[in-house]
Amino acid sequence: MSPADTLRFATRAALGYPLRTALMVLAMSIGVAAVVMLTALGDGARRYVVDEFSALGANLLIVLPGRTETGGVNPGSFVSSTPRDLTNDDAAALLRLPLVLRVAPLAVGNSEISVGGRLREVMVVGTSADYLDIRGFGVASGQFLPREDFGRASAVAVIGETIRAELFGNQNAIGRMIRLGDHRLRVIGTMGPAGRGLGMNSDELVLVPVATAQAMFNTNALFRIMVETRGREALAPAQRQLEALLKARRDGEFDFTVITQDAVLGTFDRILGALTLGVAGIAAISLAVAGILVMNVMLVAVTQRTGEIGLLKALGASGRAIRLAFLTEAGLLSLAGALAGFALGHAGAWAIRLAFPALPAWPPDWAVAAAVGTALGTGLLFGVMPARRAAALDPVQALMKR
């Protein structure tokens, strides 16, 4: 029996029992669709987070106060339980490092902004002129924060697009005075629309000089310091220089943490990647269940067609030909199920994207390949036993059964 004939014969057999075939295709497609959809969800979440952090820029070092221990406990962690603050002087010192291009100290807090009776809650970010370039933001009108000593508390502010629209509407905002908490500040610029990342939307921010923010919140401490190095290759040496400098400035104590975009991204990438894999694994169990269903359905098919198998043997079919015919049938049903599930899964992922536009819920290629591959694999694997049983049937017994 030629392969083409085997294929045609198996196709006719599958189509000859539409209910059975439809049932099996359905079971298989649900399994495949589950894998495709759940991995789309998991990978969508991963991509969402990665995109969020990618907005940071690649040459960035972020210095946080306090030590997050990753390498076990060292004696120092018992000595200093409360870490020293990061200060504007630290930031200024970092700017003097040769491999450092830009430094933006950050002091962050919430306050009330009011203009002519209009009042709203805003997030205030105290920073420096370099922040604009570090974050890749753009100024829509006016200018950004002036380049000045980090210690100078100039009474100026740059406001986000949403704030501007709410407080000033169609009027020109540049040069106008606003009240931010107890401080009166002059608006010198407005931010261009959009600019996202790290959960901060520049549209809703009020940016002021770092010392102004510190005065407003009555602190000398910095929330963090963002440092941009001279190129990507400089990242590692700059980190070493930075750590050495800061350590020297705090009596040799390493009570601060330096993170890089790569490290953060890598961690999230791993966590969410593992999550996606786990979800895919769980979904794959439904494929195994479908595989068992394939086996049972094929066993029923063998029983149903016992007479036919006996006849084929009487007509001179070899055991191999019969085995192949039934295996091909199982393979065809699995393939149909896999393709239907593939379509179903993509439709599901599309529905997820429609419901949650922020989530890039595209199934990863590996998951699609794995799902379709597993479906075919299980179908064939679980088809082997029924096919063997068919081939091993005693022709006389088989012919007697009708």
Place this chain on the structure above:
Amino acid sequence: MAQIELDGINRIFQLGDSQVHALRDVSLRIEAGEYVAVMGPSGSGKSTLLNLLGLLDRPNAGHYRLEGRDVTTLSADEQAAVRSARIGFVFQSFHLVPRLTAAENVALPLMLAGIPPQERTSRVTQALKDFGLEPRAHHRPEELSGGQRQRVAIARATIMRPALLLADEPTGNLDRATGQEVTALLEDLNAAGMTLIVVTHDPSMGERARRRVLMEDGAIQHDLRRDAAPS
């Protein structure tokens, strides 16, 4: 050398604790081109004998030589190859594949033997024409009468031009007139040179055969020959 040589064939079925001796020391010689009717009461071992002759079953003891070759020792797949090339079967219940058309049913042995599609089509067309089934070629078995179904089955059994045609009560499910048509068809094939072995209950059909093997309780009781065929 006879076409079929059976020597001391025994077939014993195990049914729980009891044994059924379906064939006892059966020895039989059949020449190429013979027309043999196997007769006898129900349960006398006729079908068992035919299944052995058709290599669908193996004896517990004894030897079967087909065209000079000992076929009892062949592997299952070697036996399948012999069935494919040398033996045609016709069954009481037709055994047509319900989802396939008449033409496709007839083409089955050719397909199983790996004969290319073009040659298949021409041979099937010719066979359907020979058996008067041309207008029914694309009908499924359920759309055919009993006689037509058995003609499709005979066309299928002979499409590989076997040397040996085995029929187990081929007219058992047919009315008298249709049964006679089918018998005539089988006899035509025999007249063309095919060895024909028919199991039948029908005495009138048995009468027509040149040789009658009468079985009882798994053994051959009488082996009657008639010199001249009825004309």
